[in-house]
Amino acid sequence: MNPTVIHLIRFTALILVQVLILKNIELGSYAYYFKIWIYPLALLMLPLRLPAGITLTIAFVTGVVVDMFYDSAGMHAGACVAMMFFRPLFVNILEPRGGYDNNPLPNRTKLGTPWFLQYVALCLAIFVVVYSLYETFLFEKINMAFIKAVFTYLVSFPVILLPVFIFNLGRK
């Protein structure tokens, strides 16, 4: 199948899971401290050497779509754009000894599961920190922003890996 179609399907599916299922999980008073994010995985599965102009635009559009459902104009868009802006930096840090091949994908078979876990861990950290800062938005409450970011990270990291291992994403 055409890779573009695969990406479109993956975006649609993950965003639907996010806004139809995860959004409606009843967390009660704990909802103040953490949120569960899964849709950033769709952005992370984009080819690693895609030009910044394309990845940032996709990230912004994705974020705005999620914002529409979450009624949080701009917060997801900002967090997604920040994550995709820093992604090339992490990709370069994690570059294996032999280097990447042409137009590399975040492929678990070629690059290994440890590489994939580190890659997701670093990118997701940027996402949750930026999102928490935008959500808090007050300099006086910056401590609370980081506490929220830590809890969100601890919950979202395992959740974001579930589809990876269930559907064997990133393996060919």
Add this chain to the structure above:
Amino acid sequence: MNNLINFLVRFHGFFLFTFLEVAAVYLMVNYNDFHGNVYFHSSNVVSGFFTKKQDDIGDYFKLREINDSLANAYNEYLNRQPNTYYNHAIESQIVEDTLLEKRYNYISAKVISNTTNHPNNTMTLDRGNQHGIVADAGVVSNGSVAGIVLKTSKNYSVVMSLLHRDVRVNAKFKKHNYFGSLAWKGNNPRIMALENIPKHARIAVGDTIVTNNFSDIFPANIMIGIVAKHELPPGSNYHNINVQLTTDFSNIQYVNVVESLMRDERRALEESVSK
């Protein structure tokens, strides 16, 4: 131009990132009540801070004006003091109030140059003979003696401050009216010597020294200073007295010049007798 385009292409990711983040914040502030309120509140805090600073700076530059108006008000106050009037009334007359005639008049002036570290120190004032200042007029500062006018021009006058070797001020003890002559010995700018106080006068440290009513330079009972030290040298008929001055000449800013309205009449009379 090429360089500019290269620069933009090379860093397009960063520019796009900045632009999109600004767009995201714009969306937040405009479409979320909470973020909008925070933005509105913070911008009010920031603008309030700058408005306040601007106001403070404006106040600072108005200080000169305020200072001048205070100096004028103080001069007006001095002019209402009883010791600036010559009392025409004699003992037998009962109604005194309507017979007060002005004897001294104060003229406010600003010190525009001043020294304290020379053997003969002078001050320059920004008022001259067109304002009524004449040579030999007394100068007071904050209600205590500061000096004597040496020479005047149209708009300026030079004052020998008390820290001048030629200054002799006729001074007396406020408590028992023993009088002497006050002179500066040229070392400490806060200490002057009071001479010719006879040895039978009882004096103590802390006694107040004021101007004498014999002089036509200063009104009577203007503060000069207090006794800081006194001793009676063996075989002498006069005390050695050090007077601590009330006026601090190192930070003097505004003074009031005493215009003695009846001086000419008095001096003409005294000269005609001494001939």
